[in-house]
Amino acid sequence: MAHRSNHYDVTQWPHGDAAHDIGAVINDILRDVKERQRTTDVEGGGRPGAVVYIPPGDYRLRTQVVIDISFLRIEGAGHGFTSSSIRFNVPEAEWADLHELWPGGSRVMVDLAGVDAGDEASGAAFLVRRKGSPRISSVEFSGFCIDGLHFTAPGPDDNAENSYVNGKTGIYVEDANDSFRVNEMGFVYLENALTIYHADALSIHDNFIAECGSCVELRGWGQASKITDNLIGAGFAGHSIYAENHGGLLITANNVFPRGASSVHLHGVTRSSVTNNRLHSFYPGMVVLSAGSSENLVASNHFLRDHEPWTPFLGVEGRHDDAFGLVNVHGDGNSIIGNHFSEVVAASRVRPAGTPPVIVRVTAGTGNRISDNHVVASDVDPAAQDSAFEAQVEALLSTADARPLPVTTVRIDAGADGNTVLDSGTEGEVDADLERNAVRFTPAIRPSHTTTAAQKMVRT
Amino acid sequence: MAHRSNHYDVTQWPHGDAAHDIGAVINDILRDVKERQRTTDVEGGGRPGAVVYIPPGDYRLRTQVVIDISFLRIEGAGHGFTSSSIRFNVPEAEWADLHELWPGGSRVMVDLAGVDAGDEASGAAFLVRRKGSPRISSVEFSGFCIDGLHFTAPGPDDNAENSYVNGKTGIYVEDANDSFRVNEMGFVYLENALTIYHADALSIHDNFIAECGSCVELRGWGQASKITDNLIGAGFAGHSIYAENHGGLLITANNVFPRGASSVHLHGVTRSSVTNNRLHSFYPGMVVLSAGSSENLVASNHFLRDHEPWTPFLGVEGRHDDAFGLVNVHGDGNSIIGNHFSEVVAASRVRPAGTPPVIVRVTAGTGNRISDNHVVASDVDPAAQDSAFEAQVEALLSTADARPLPVTTVRIDAGADGNTVLDSGTEGEVDADLERNAVRFTPAIRPSHTTTAAQKMVRT
């Protein structure tokens, strides 16, 4: 592990003190790598990069890390998540009894001074910035925790720690990049966990990204990337997964929990997949295909929309009413196939009042295909709880005491035509111009034989 | 790697001998971690946890490891699976010619004394136990092998090693937990590989869990977890994947091979996904949704049910007859969409005799949707072989010499109504009260034009 090799340990680097400022230490290591790898071509090699190891520990980051070399892996031994959100809503009198107060693992504590509110990059713990050719490649972040420590703006329940706002970003990639990896990381209490511009063949895999304002944002444009097998949940105003102007993006096998304003938002995205995810939200607008997002596949996902059950966040509302749809499509040629939707809300809280909530809505576009989707809608009396975990599990498991809730399973707006809706709602549930779209209704069960809620299963 | 840091190596710990008792060594390391991390709040940190590294080697575990700290990662460098099941059915005379006899990698050999048959926790190699708040978080198990060594009860072919019974559990998590990870592990010859109570945001990913009585059991209740991308196969009496009272569980991208009594069993589970898995079983009851499991999505899975081909286990039967269904549903509002089913059995062995096997059966519940499923059923003459590998591959690949087998693709029991069945069987294949359920039959091919088995493809 000598620093003559390309394997560095932040705790053994002779310059600086990683506990006091891991940012300064990593920057000094990068300086050393560049000093030792001066030439681009030494017998067919020359710039293999390095690995920087962060053992478990608490490391304050007072200096932004700036990465401008390819083939760098920064690696820890623990994603270190614990719920800061729960902790910051525990009365201070009880803190003495807590086993831990803070996240852990290989934990980078983002404590930057001089963050410029108008310059997102300035608040990033890790900034990747390099112009020229080739694009910076194969930078990897693996197995450590980036903790923003505190939220600082006015927030729900009069608690700034519930605001999801602090101007901090975990990783900010500013320039075009290739074959990056973010694996097994933990992100917590950052306003933006991961913001990446101009990605190609990016892999965001098997991370824990929760209690951040926004979690994954792919900006600018990009292609052929994947966001797979992550546990993700953003704040009430942010994005869990967002991409703009991407093609060939694969979003699959993610478990996206509340409370993001959306679960997956694709803006001007084409020929991409949102398949096989488990999506849970407290608001409409779970999957949004906006700005002409076209020829995307949204299939085999499980959607659950219900109400916030945890006391500190009661009263926070989403930005859209229930007419917006759990899926909202503005674009052409998309496929919405074989999804399950559970809409579990209090009828009295549906907005606009007196109208059925919409599940899939096409606001504009042609050639969209919506087929074989199954909607289960229930009118419930939501209960609130002080314990986040128990409240959530209880809400998730309660199906027996629900009443059927009328819904519009599919709405095709007047301006949209040439769309096809198959087996995604009975005649009373699909709202579309049948002259301008092709619709085959789901066969209805004869009303006289429909089981009432009282006859439903009770878990045993 | 000094033990002053939070990175420990079991082979370099000065107290105890990891080869003789790795359990005692790890417990002593945990004692050291706790002694050094006494305070919950030291400049915004205090308890970051540790990583315990297990290099490749054989390590006997004579003392149970008891984990009560968050942010602990126990990490090896090899899942170390080899088939003990095959080895224990090799005649002893041939052992001298074998390249290896035992599993390997970073191998923990579970050799606990004093296991109490009535107390599952007592037989666990790793016991996670902590009361109070917060829930224990971010404990990670990664990249090592837990080997139960031998099975010990009477078993098939008069061989105790075929019994899947020895009272041992690999990892047993007793108390509520958050953001745990089990990745890249190997589990072999344990009666229970992984038993976890009260999980939240758990990830069980990319493991090799085979030749264990039961593989993954999520008990009590829990939410928002994922079981993804694993190779899994339980014993004939156990569970490959089992969960109870979970919500928002995502089970995807797993390759679940025989011989578990079930492939995926959800008991009182709601709003969860079983999607995109490859499932193979020797018995009916492959996916069981029991006890009012509701609003789950079972989609895009490949089901194969055939007969045990390997000599030592011939004659072992499942607990259900063929009327039980490959999928059995007791609950409301579930979606069974777009699955492929291959039923490859000897007609003479179907039970009850003379009845067609059932593929999807709803025993109770309303609002279930069964659509666009494809069933291929064949009557074959199963052959047995002494080689497990060749027997299995041969059985898997043989499709040419089969005769069509009549099946009931969907049965809705008399007590269940309000369900919808679309394109999941022709008129003769769906057994449901058409007055009480909505059914659209798959269009039939005119019988005179059906290809006979003799005309089918032959692989070249």
Place this chain on the structure above:
Amino acid sequence: MAHRSNHYDVTQWPHGDAAHDIGAVINDILRDVKERQRTTDVEGGGRPGAVVYIPPGDYRLRTQVVIDISFLRIEGAGHGFTSSSIRFNVPEAEWADLHELWPGGSRVMVDLAGVDAGDEASGAAFLVRRKGSPRISSVEFSGFCIDGLHFTAPGPDDNAENSYVNGKTGIYVEDANDSFRVNEMGFVYLENALTIYHADALSIHDNFIAECGSCVELRGWGQASKITDNLIGAGFAGHSIYAENHGGLLITANNVFPRGASSVHLHGVTRSSVTNNRLHSFYPGMVVLSAGSSENLVASNHFLRDHEPWTPFLGVEGRHDDAFGLVNVHGDGNSIIGNHFSEVVAASRVRPAGTPPVIVRVTAGTGNRISDNHVVASDVDPAAQDSAFEAQVEALLSTADARPLPVTTVRIDAGADGNTVLDSGTEGEVDADLERNAVRFTPAIRPSHTTTAAQKMVRT
């Protein structure tokens, strides 16, 4: 990290020089492992194997590594991909301005002498070869880069570096094997990245395999394996993912980009899954089920076929014309369910000229089910660009300026009968003998109301 333990570091091994010949060093380490692990049974263990660590660096491999022990993990700290393809098409005058010239990370540079063109194994950097019992098990390759350095045959644009031919293979597994893993690896500029015979319970997960002639080939026969969550793209004449005579193979969550001759080719494969992948190709024949491949599930995939946009490869054509289909099936009982197809080509380049391209074609077989597939076909004017990245993204994102393209969504050849086609094309789009197959057409939108291209969304 002493070499007395089972943890080795190639840079610290006292014999040989890893930078000059990492192959010789690893072989010497394997000799040491075998010398120390002589006995198969030492107190219930004896041959746990070892881990060989390759820190980031450039390591030339002049000697083939031959692996014949189980439980070996070879592990690096960086997959090290950068695009050699782009670099080798940059004018030499610009090289001085490039940040890097070569791939990096833990980089093995394959520089074998004496490769025998008639003996694929001779050109392998890593050769796994062991006869006898048990099958070699749990060999793992993780986190390093295998770089073939140069292609050497005549290639497009008169550049040998565009030929994808050099006789080199990254990893070649010759004998039956069990529970192998290939994870987080990078492969670049190899004629064959990964060739594995007779695999059981193999996992190929989360790798970056690009700019290789062929990427993953599973040959001989095998079972119960998975190819998941990879970024993969082969050369114009090769396979991205190929398997023959496999059963129970799970291919999911892969992002397969061009330019492979096929994306997924299954030959004599049964009861396997190709689900939930994102597939992109420049040629027909994206998913090929050949030689009686039967009872496979192809579901929830996103298919995009368009034209090569990058200048150096313009003019390279696939081996099949557009009548071949994007999916081509020769076999029985397969399920093609819920896929999205985007066919984006210049009508003038469709072959045979004047005929509509075919999307799904069944050339022979019975009992196949093709249901709920959505095809979007566009006639475009493809533009070429000098920048690979920008050309690809631009092509991916452009949907607005397209004209509708007539297609045959499903063709069942005259020799194939007993197949079922549901909701996968309107009456004019499905070409099948309706007497011999069961077909339900997708309901058509009344032509007078179909939106013209000019009315389509424009991204904003």
